[in-house]
Amino acid sequence: AQSVTQLDSHVSVSEGTPVLLRCNYSSSYSPSLFWYVQHPNKGLQLLLKYTSAATLVKGINGFEAEFKKSETSFHLTKPSAHMSDAAEYFCVVSDRGNAGNMLTFGGGTRLMVKP
């Protein structure tokens, strides 16, 4: 079985300062890992995806994440927060079963950006 733990339920930063959202995963094999963002009253949007091609993954809107196998971590970062980044962020691991695949979501981190 695989699982995802997001270490902070809420993160508050000031606009223009760096963002760090922490994620640890558990998987019995080489996982596919994702970060999704959810704005209020909107669907989930894929930020980035890791599939073993490179440990540092660049996503949309200036976000990036680094896969560290030794630490079983996949933290999401952004050098400078913008007000529009305020949203719920989910770290996700993919399980490809015998037929089909399912995503296992972490509990989410709510990012608040102060002016």
Add this chain to the structure above:
Amino acid sequence: DAGVTQSPTHLIKTRGQQVTLRCSPKSGHDTVSWYQQALGQGPQFIFQYYEEEERQRGNFPDRFSGHQFPNYSSELNVNALLLGDSALYLCASSLYMGEKLFFGSGTQLSVL
């Protein structure tokens, strides 16, 4: 190009009733997955449909059932509703059971 569309956007039911939620996948996609997102939690996988068959199922009781039609659209049915079924139900589509999912905005179900 329309993305994933879900209907209705909001629904209120009472305990014991049955409900049907609908989803149209993104154009060109053939796989539909359903997720339940309780308030303050991450989404949980319910099941996935491809070629009109349930391909994988999460830890949900048989009260939750689904269907996929030849045009790839899908329905989620929940029987004998419980208060705990109140949640945002998300539909996601992909191509050939791929990992890159596109999500709809969801149906907010309230069970009173």
